[in-house]
Amino acid sequence: MPIPEFFIYTVQFLLDLLPMSFEYRKHSNWFVLPQPNDRSRLRLFCFPYAGGGASLFRRWSQFFPSEVEVRAVQLPGREERASDPLIRDLDYLLLVLFDEFKSHLDKPFLLFGHSLGALIAYRLTTIFQQRQLPLPAYLIVSGARAPHLPLTRTTPISQLSDSEFIQELRDLNGIPKPILQDEEVLSYYLPLLRADFALSERSRSRMAAARKLECSVLALGGVEDTDAPKKDIEAWQEQTTREFNVKLFSGDHFFIHSSQDQVLLYLNSIVSQVLRS
Numbered sequence: 001m002p003i004p005e006f007f008i009y010t011v012q013f014l015l016d017l018l019p020m021s022f023e024y025r026k027h028s029n030w031f032v033l034p035q036p037n038d039r040s041r042l043r044l045f046c047f048p049y050a051g052g053g054a055s056l057f058r059r060w061s062q063f064f065p066s067e068v069e070v071r072a073v074q075l076p077g078r079e080e081r082a083s084d085p086l087i088r089d090l091d092y093l094l095l096v097l098f099d100e101f102k103s104h105l106d107k108p109f110l111l112f113g114h115s116l117g118a119l120i121a122y123r124l125t126t127i128f129q130q131r132q133l134p135l136p137a138y139l140i141v142s143g144a145r146a147p148h149l150p151l152t153r154t155t156p157i158s159q160l161s162d163s164e165f166i167q168e169l170r171d172l173n174g175i176p177k178p179i180l181q182d183e184e185v186l187s188y189y190l191p192l193l194r195a196d197f198a199l200s201e202r203s204r205s206r207m208a209a210a211r212k213l214e215c216s217v218l219a220l221g222g223v224e225d226t227d228a229p230k231k232d233i234e235a236w237q238e239q240t241t242r243e244f245n246v247k248l249f250s251g252d253h254f255f256i257h258s259s260q261d262q263v264l265l266y267l268n269s270i271v272s273q274v275l276r277s
Contacts, residue, residue, distance in 0.1 A: 029081060030100045032072045035061040040069035042137075042275055043109040044267075045101075047117030048072070049143070049254075050196035051189065053079040063264040068271050071104070073097075073117075077192050086195040090202045093120070098127050108274065111136045112267070114256055115228075116200045118144035122239070125213060135215040137274045139240075140267070142220040143253055145228045146235035151201060158198040162190065169193070216243040218270065220263065222255035223248050 031045075032054035044064070046057045054072035061070045075093075076084035087093045101124065113121035118141035125139050157168050166180055180186065217240040221233035230248065237244045247266055251258040 029076075029084070030074055030097070031104070032074050034058050034070055034072065037061075037066070037069040039067075041067040041107065042069070042271060043104065043107055044068055044070050044271060045104075045109060045111050045121075045136075046070060046072045047111070047113035047121045048075070049115035049117055050200060051078075051193045052114075052117075055079060060264065063268055064271055065268075065275060067275055075196075077195065086192060088195045088198050090123070090199050093199065094123055094127060097124055098131075101128075102133070105134045109134075109136050110138045110140060110271065110274065112140040112142065113144070114142040115144050115253070116196050118142055119147060119200055122147055125215065129211070129214060135213070137277075138216045138218050138270060139213065140218045140220065140270070141236055142256060142263075143222060143225060143228050144219075145232035146219075146239060148238065149232055149235060156198070156201045158194045158201055165190065165194070212238075213240045214242060215240065217245075219244070219246045220256075220266075221246065221248050222251040222253060222259075224250075224252045225255065227253045 034057065044060075046054075046060065048054065048056045054074040057070055057072040061068070064070070074081055075087065077086035087096075097120070105128075111121040111125060113119070121139060122141060125136060128135055157165065160168065166186070169180060217236055219233045219236040221228055221230060223230075230246075233248075234246055236246075249255045249259040249262055249266075256263050
């Protein structure tokens, strides 16, 4: 019998609120390495969705060849960085991330991001290109509409009232109802989610015409995802001059949980291809 999505999301949500376990190693406050590997030939940097933390990728290393090292990006305000101030200014976040990443580009790498994480990974890649730094072998954008597409809502989600904001979270099906009904948990989580949604909205509102990326782009989507439907996933093709592919998985906006094994199997084929090249 398959594990209910409710259980998956509940466990993941609660894990995201907890500090990282002792088996993890931090590489500065911004990177968490689930399985450190100084002899790796390829790095996979992972950016979480709004409200998520580096623990989303705690088990990903198990699915990849030993030559691959997963480095999960840990934004402030969550998990072991819960006491760090949230960042609501996208330009400042990109400036800090760029400064942190510069010393991590000494090996071939890929960038993966889901939803908000995809937009951050994309914007960071554009900066790498502008500064003539190494580009990822693949930019893998998951559960995100192409960045040049306009906002679909007249009122940004981050500016909704609490009741309207919580209803949007219900519609995304990313947080279980019992947790949404727990005022104590929500009092912690809502400011984090609002800050992250604001980053996503500002990313789109400030999107200027930019030179297309000179790296390959893979766009992943959920078949039942109404927030990032297939046509908006396919629109990422306009952002690159190189190879572009779309892969859809069963599930809604959080297909990376409900179809996790299939997603990781596909990503394993990609990293294996890069290792062979």
